[in-house]
Amino acid sequence: STDTLTYEYDVVVIGAGGAGLRAAIEARAQGRSVAIICKSLFGKAHTVMAEGGAAAAMGNVNANDNWQVHFRDTMRGGKFLNNPRMAELHAKEAPDRVWELEEWGALFDRTKDGKISQRNFGGHEYPRLAHVGDRTGLELIRTLQQAVVSFQQKDFREHGDYEARIKVFAEHTITRLLLDGDRIAGAFGYRREDGQFVLFKAPAVVLATGGIGKSYKVTSNSWEYTGDGHALALLAGATLINMECIQFHPTGMVWPPSVKGILVTESVRGDGGVLRNSEGKRFMFGYVPDVFRKQYAETEEEADRWYTDPDHNRRPPELLPRDEVARSINSEVKAGRGTPHGGVFLDIASRLPAEEVRRRLPSMYHQFKELADVDITAEPMEVGPTCHYVMGGVEVDPDTAASSVLGLFAAGEVAGGMHGSNRLGGNSLSDLLVFGRRAGLGAADYIARLEQDRPEVQDADVDAARTEALAPLEFEAGENPYTVHSELQQTMNDLVGIIRREHEVAAAIEKLGEFRERREKLSAPGSRTFNPGWHLALDLRNMLLVSDCVAKAALERQESRGGHTREDYPVMSATWRKVNLVCSLDEQGRAKLEHKPVPTIRHDLLELFEVSELRKYMTEEELAGLPGMEP
Numbered sequence: 001s002t003d004t005l006t007y008e009y010d011v012v013v014i015g016a017g018g019a020g021l022r023a024a025i026e027a028r029a030q031g032r033s034v035a036i037i038c039k040s041l042f043g044k045a046h047t048v049m050a051e052g053g054a055a056a057a058m059g060n061v062n063a064n065d066n067w068q069v070h071f072r073d074t075m076r077g078g079k080f081l082n083n084p085r086m087a088e089l090h091a092k093e094a095p096d097r098v099w100e101l102e103e104w105g106a107l108f109d110r111t112k113d114g115k116i117s118q119r120n121f122g123g124h125e126y127p128r129l130a131h132v133g134d135r136t137g138l139e140l141i142r143t144l145q146q147a148v149v150s151f152q153q154k155d156f157r158e159h160g161d162y163e164a165r166i167k168v169f170a171e172h173t174i175t176r177l178l179l180d181g182d183r184i185a186g187a188f189g190y191r192r193e194d195g196q197f198v199l200f201k202a203p204a205v206v207l208a209t210g211g212i213g214k215s216y217k218v219t220s221n222s223w224e225y226t227g228d229g230h231a232l233a234l235l236a237g238a239t240l241i242n243m244e245c246i247q248f249h250p251t252g253m254v255w256p257p258s259v260k261g262i263l264v265t266e267s268v269r270g271d272g273g274v275l276r277n278s279e280g281k282r283f284m285f286g287y288v289p290d291v292f293r294k295q296y297a298e299t300e301e302e303a304d305r306w307y308t309d310p311d312h313n314r315r316p317p318e319l320l321p322r323d324e325v326a327r328s329i330n331s332e333v334k335a336g337r338g339t340p341h342g343g344v345f346l347d348i349a350s351r352l353p354a355e356e357v358r359r360r361l362p363s364m365y366h367q368f369k370e371l372a373d374v375d376i377t378a379e380p381m382e383v384g385p386t387c388h389y390v391m392g393g394v395e396v397d398p399d400t401a402a403s404s405v406l407g408l409f410a411a412g413e414v415a416g417g418m419h420g421s422n423r424l425g426g427n428s429l430s431d432l433l434v435f436g437r438r439a440g441l442g443a444a445d446y447i448a449r450l451e452q453d454r455p456e457v458q459d460a461d462v463d464a465a466r467t468e469a470l471a472p473l474e475f476e477a478g479e480n481p482y483t484v485h486s487e488l489q490q491t492m493n494d495l496v497g498i499i500r501r502e503h504e505v506a507a508a509i510e511k512l513g514e515f516r517e518r519r520e521k522l523s524a525p526g527s528r529t530f531n532p533g534w535h536l537a538l539d540l541r542n543m544l545l546v547s548d549c550v551a552k553a554a555l556e557r558q559e560s561r562g563g564h565t566r567e568d569y570p571v572m573s574a575t576w577r578k579v580n581l582v583c584s585l586d587e588q589g590r591a592k593l594e595h596k597p598v599p600t601i602r603h604d605l606l607e608l609f610e611v612s613e614l615r616k617y618m619t620e621e622e623l624a625g626l627p628g629m630e631p
């Protein structure tokens, strides 16, 4: 079509967060030409907002740390639903990825003897998060962008064109992946500013689009996070796994209403902050589940000693994995022991001197001062759970990040498997680096094998993508996208939220069916020049598809595990642990589910755990033959 700008690349990376940039750098380093596409300005992605740090078992602060301990923590955190190969690669490779960042110019906080400093975080046995104050993601993105720029300078010297082999397309949204038979052939989208259509011809696409939070009302996510990559994958015929597993971060702001959901970093608790209810009680001591009892302090005295003497004391229960803390806060509020604005108190003021709070948590200090007029060095914060992260995502091969569609790769939050049913804080930044690099390599290797046989974009598919994108502009008097969006958010929040009940989830699925019909009639009349209603109408297709997967999987999994809590099935089931819920689209474009076995854990990895611990997760059959098992 004449009104579509056409580009040609080897690899198209959708997303310019940590995963996308790391993938792009790797593909370019392998000699491939790369386009990096992102919805917002270059440099503005969730990765930038990451505060706490990147988890990597470098052992700088506690020499007992190593990849095996990190692997163990990750599996425990994910309640053993993790893809064990991904958790292994991640634990082994994270230190190299952090050191590599330092080589590229990242300036991490240091220990007294000059090593990269590491901080404590929920679920991590040792201090493990490499960080830059509470602005780690900013430094990570700055460094990766700088690496992109150095490639561009190299290309300028060789080709007289900075963008000869790596180019950033900021403020572009991809709406469709295009296929040639069963192989990826390109991607279609529009420039947000003026609605100009764009076509990228490319044999390999890396999805690095991040999360889905905007389907929920209370969320830490920003406007871009409408599950686009998840939906693009589904529409191209790829599969998603375990979409029911959604992380509600325990500490979001609850007040004032305009900022409800904005994140309060876990570093506040990592650095000594404690949770109290309206009676002043540190209630988390009452919520330590059986599987974690051995690793957590039983008294406030022991918990407080842990900060200075972690080798001889156990961790405070405020640092349990996020799913546990979020559920506990939910229960306290429900029992009537919440704060005036429906949260609980997070207190750092009585725990650290004011100047220390300002030094360690500068962003938090400003966030509360500016948004809530609360001085966190003098008074407690009010916090409550907020939809934060999706563990579910594109089903990928652990080593190459390849999806089930040829030429389609996925890394970062949009990929599934790595975090099981619950992600540990800090494991995302490391995930982005480890699997971003692997996706870039995977894409480059795939192209090398194609040789001359490159797929072709079909004109009919481009026309169909155009027609689909234009529909909301042409509908004069239909549904308002803002109304449908806010009803969707309320539905997901109320009916498929942190605690799930069969009849509520079933009701949500019915509502989603109604939204689907209303989506056909979405109308955002006007021009294609910056028309946010039109953009939202297009994003809604994705949010509805993804929500359909989340709700159906939440109804199907009859157990509680990590980021999936069923009031009617409150315990973990060893049989369900073996099940990945795989989501694809049926002929009518609705989500359908299939059960697939979770990959088995190798014996050498199982042996990192005590059999008594494994028994809490696994069937006797699975454990047969392990040393320590009765014959």
Ligand code: FAD
Pocket (backbone or CB within 6 Å): 014, 015, 016, 017, 018, 019, 020, 037, 038, 039, 040, 044, 045, 046, 047, 048, 049, 050, 051, 052, 053, 054, 055, 136, 137, 172, 173, 174, 175, 208, 209, 210, 211, 220, 221, 222, 224, 228, 229, 263, 388, 389, 411, 412, 413, 414, 425, 426, 427, 428, 429, 430, 432
């Ligand atoms: P993102 O960084 O989310 O980037 C996604 C990219 O995809 C963006 O560039 C976006 O514009 C683009 N995109 C999306 N859809 C499209 C489309 N249709 N077309 C074109 N481009 C598209 N994790 C940690 O490990 N430690 C932390 O301390 C931490 N703190 C966090 C704090 C906050 C407030 C939030 C929200 C998250 C935090 N996380 C943290 C989680 C972590 O930041 C994210 O999971 C991670 O950054 C995701 O990285 P990504 O590369 O997968 O995608």
